[in-house]
Amino acid sequence: MLNDQAFDILFRTARSHNKWRDKPVSDVTVAALYDLLRWGPTSANCFPARFVFVTSAEARARLGGCVAPGNAEKVATAPVTAIIGHDSEFYEMIPKLFPHNPKARDWFVNDPALAEVTAFRNGTLQGDYLMLAARALGLDCGPMSGFDNAAVDREFFPGGTIKSNFICALGYGDPAGLFPRSPRPNFDEVCSIV
Amino acid sequence: MLNDQAFDILFRTARSHNKWRDKPVSDVTVAALYDLLRWGPTSANCFPARFVFVTSAEARARLGGCVAPGNAEKVATAPVTAIIGHDSEFYEMIPKLFPHNPKARDWFVNDPALAEVTAFRNGTLQGDYLMLAARALGLDCGPMSGFDNAAVDREFFPGGTIKSNFICALGYGDPAGLFPRSPRPNFDEVCSIV
Numbered sequence: 531m532l533n534d535q536a537f538d539i540l541f542r543t544a545r546s547h548n549k550w551r552d553k554p555v556s557d558v559t560v561a562a563l564y565d566l567l568r569w570g571p572t573s574a575n576c577f578p579a580r581f582v583f584v585t586s587a588e589a590r591a592r593l594g595g596c597v598a599p600g601n602a603e604k605v606a607t608a609p610v611t612a613i614i615g616h617d618s619e620f621y622e623m624i625p626k627l628f629p630h631n632p633k634a635r636d637w638f639v640n641d642p643a644l645a646e647v648t649a650f651r652n653g654t655l656q657g658d659y660l661m662l663a664a665r666a667l668g669l670d671c672g673p674m675s676g677f678d679n680a681a682v683d684r685e686f687f688p689g690g691t692i693k694s695n696f697i698c699a700l701g702y703g704d705p706a707g708l709f710p711r712s713p714r715p716n717f718d719e720v721c722s723i724v
Numbered sequence: 725m726l727n728d729q730a731f732d733i734l735f736r737t738a739r740s741h742n743k744w745r746d747k748p749v750s751d752v753t754v755a756a757l758y759d760l761l762r763w764g765p766t767s768a769n770c771f772p773a774r775f776v777f778v779t780s781a782e783a784r785a786r787l788g789g790c791v792a793p794g795n796a797e798k799v800a801t802a803p804v805t806a807i808i809g810h811d812s813e814f815y816e817m818i819p820k821l822f823p824h825n826p827k828a829r830d831w832f833v834n835d836p837a838l839a840e841v842t843a844f845r846n847g848t849l850q851g852d853y854l855m856l857a858a859r860a861l862g863l864d865c866g867p868m869s870g871f872d873n874a875a876v877d878r879e880f881f882p883g884g885t886i887k888s889n890f891i892c893a894l895g896y897g898d899p900a901g902l903f904p905r906s907p908r909p910n911f912d913e914v915c916s917i918v
Contacts, residue, residue, distance in 0.1 A: 531862030532730050539726060540860060541763040541853070557917055564915055568908040569735040571855075573869045575906040581915045589918040628906055648869070651848050651890065658852035659735070661765075666734060668725030675767045675842070686918070696845065712769040712822055714762040721758055721775045723751055724783040724880070 540665050547670045547699070548604060549707025555585075555609040555669065555700060563663055563700075570659035572652040574637070575628045578620035579656035579695075582613040582686045592685050593697070598676035608672065608699035612660060613682060615692045616653025621645060653695050664700055672699035734859050741864045741893070742798060743901025749779075749803040749863065749894060757857055757894075764853035768828045769821045772814035772843040773850035773889075776807040776880050786879050787891070792870035802866065802893035806854060807876060809886045810847025815839060847889050858894055866893035 538544070560583050572578070584593050584605070593613070594605045605611050621639055625632035638645035661671045674697050682694040732738070754777050766772070778787050778799070787807070788799045799805050815833055819826035832839035855865045868891050876888040 532726070532733060532860045536726050536730050537760060537860060541760045541857060544763070546765045560915075560917060561911055564911050566731060566735045569738070570852075571740045571865075571867055573867075575908075577909060577914070579914065583915065583917045585917055623909070626907070627909070630903055630906070650844065651869070654845050654848040655852045658764075658849045658856075662852075662856050663735060666726045666731060671765075673765055673767075675845070709824055712824070713820070714769075715771060715817070715821070717755055717758050720771070720773065721754075721777065723754060723777045723779055 539668075540662055544665050545670075545703070545708050545711065547672045547701075547703030547707060548709075549704040550604070550608045550699065551702045551704050553609070553702045559667065559669070560610065563660065563667060563669075566663035566666065567656065567659040570656060572655060573648055574624065574631070574634045576620050576624060576638075576648060576652055577627055577656070578616040578649040579653045580615045580617050580687070580692050581660070582615070584611045584613060585609065593682070596678045596681040596685060597674070597697075601674050601676050604672055604674065604699050605697075609701040610699070612698045612700055613686055613694055614653065614657035614660065614696055614698065615683075615687055615694045616649040617692045618645065618649055619691045620649055650695070657696055657698065661698060669700050670703035672703070674698065733862075734856055738859050739864070739897070739902050739905065741866045741897030741901060742903075743898040744798070744801045744803065744893065745896045745898050747803070747896045753861065753863070754804065757854065757861060757863070760857035760860065761850065761853040764850060766846040766849060767842055768818065768825070768831070770814050770818060770832075770842060770846055771821055771850070772810040773847045774809045774811050774881070774886050775854070776809070778805045778807065779803065787876070790872045790875040790879060791868070791891075795868050795870050798866055798868065798893050799891075802895045804894040806892045806894055807880055807888055808847065808851035808854065808890055808892065809877075809881055809888045810843040811886045812839065812843055813885045814843055844889070851890055851892065855892060863894050864897035866897070868892065
């Protein structure tokens with residue numbers, strides 16, 4: 531098992547950041563991040579997530595035009611903002627990604643509702659792998675849902691099969707931008723053992 | 725940042741397990757698991773996930789009656805199977821959980837479609853926190869989507885507002901039950917830096 535310091539980095543003292551230090555995140559770090567997150571499990575290894583890492587001034591400005599007012603400064607100042615999307619035609623990769631049962635492709639081709647919920651659920655899991663892998667690499671995260679999904683899709687996923695899910699600023703957070711930490715429910719409020 | 729051993733435990737060598745050693749998981753470990761996972765971020769600290777930890781012979785049999793044939797043995801032999809659900813009325817806790825803006829409750833009360841997608845997205849993130857917190861504590865995971873959601877909801881979430889999302893066996897895996905590891909896409913197949 532991991533040690534106390536790791537529990538803190540991943541969960542206990544990690545915070546969602548709102549302000550970002552002027553410290554870059556290299557393309558090598560982005561590649562290392564993907565190289566960790568890609569090993570997280572997905573159903574039938576379906577791997578629906580698609581990632582755009584927004585780093586240039588031009589791309590930040592385009593993304594900034596799609597987000598809620600409260601998120602514009604975050605996107606403008608974070609060294610990287612990841613757009614986590616999922617491909618509704620993820621099943622086309624299954625024959626390659628799930629070699630012990632290539633026909634699993636048909637489960638999804640023949641059931642569009644199953645394909646849709648699978649893409650959203652597993653793409654979200656993969657967005658979470660991104661956040662925890664980022665923390666494992668010493669980065670801070672600032673996940674955001676406050677943006678115009680259709681506008682982001684037009685700008686960054688123009689092919690039409692990929693839908694944006696959430697976005698996540700990545701970098702080195704400035705603790706000056708943190709709110710006091712909000713409470714969490716106690717075990718008995720949301721859990722049971724049966 | 726974490727070390728190489730932690731990267732392996734969380735991502736690189738961790739596997740989804742299918743067979744389980746006869747080694748128990750105590751209620752104290754389940755409580756410790758919750759005490760880590762609950763710190764993972766959710767949108768507006770909305771915390772929609774609800775967890776049932778199935779451990780008794782009686783509850784395992786009930787859950788076993790709801791899963792796909794290929795998952796019955798897993799549920800019967802894992803010391804714990806967590807049912808991850810999300811409460812469609814999660815917003816009732818927002819005044820308590822998001823004290824710096826209690827009116828965030830109204831964002832969801834007034835927009836049922838937003839409430840639904842928020843519950844599913846953030847409940848899925850929290851199911852992922854459960855998996856990675858479990859690995860951090862030295863447990864193995866066996867996540868499963870192959871079950872009858874409506875049947876599980878009737879058995880384990882009879883109040884009607886909580887919907888099951890996925891289930892996850894927890895315990896100490898037997899490597900004899902592993903398949904060869906499936907490949908993952910390379911960076912350029914699913915990522916871009918713009």
